[in-house]
Amino acid sequence: MSLPHWQYFLSIEEDLLRCSRYVEFEKSNFSTYSVEFARIIVAASAEFDSVAKILCKAINPGANPQSINAYHPIITSKYPRFLEYTILVPSMKLEFQPWKEWTDSAGPGWWSKGYNKIKHERDKHFAAANLENALNSVAGLLTGIAYLYDATYGEIPKLNLASAPKLLEPHDNPDAPNQSAVWWSCEVWK
Structure with a gap:
């Protein structure tokens, strides 16, 4: 099974982790900006755009969405809890729900x-x-890839420790009893 989006994610995540050597990942530094953060944001977001198009096709083969707003109703029709998916940065005690504010219009x-x-x-x-x-x-x-793999393979493929994220991981939410905080053995929220 080829996982090209996963390999690209790991590369982006590694670049982000490297930034933690220069900027402490804590809320008081959230407004710190740099060329490196610009590069990471553009790369990760452009990759999500690609992942979302494939995810939408997996959910609805007749769909041809072309924008972030067009992806929302397709993704949330199959995965209503997508917006609640929580990602942790355990080593820095941070938690994110990156899609929480996403709507059909914004x-x-x-x-x-x-x-x-x-x-x-x-x-x-x-x-x-x-x-x-x-x-x-x-x-x-990371959230988009988790759902893409669920839609494509019916599960998130088991990954070995060497292929696991080094910085981010899904949250072990009590509402998702089959989900583990360990990425390489987790299942997506449905």
Whole structure:
């Protein structure tokens, strides 16, 4: 089984983890911005865009969504708890629900005021290339991949320890009894 989106995610996550050597991953530093965070946000968000298109096709083969707003009703029709999916950064005691604010008419703030502003108007909105948006964009990508693999394979493929994330992991939520905080053995919320 080929997992190209997973390998790309691991590469992006590794770049984000490397940033923790220079900026402490804590809420007081969430507004810290940099070129490296811009690169991570753009890469993770663009990859989510690709993953979401494939996920939408897996859910509804006749669908041809072309924007973040068009993905929302398709994804949430099959996975109503997608917006609640929680990603942890256990080593830094941080928790994210990257898609919590997503609606049919607007992406979450890190997407619309972060990724889109960085992508289209970086000269005016460079401060949007910040730690908080970087963490949310990578967590958002991890969420998308989890659901893509569930839709494509009926489960998240078992991964060995070497292929496990080093920074992020899904939250072990009591409402999702089959989900483990250990990525390589977890199942997606339904």
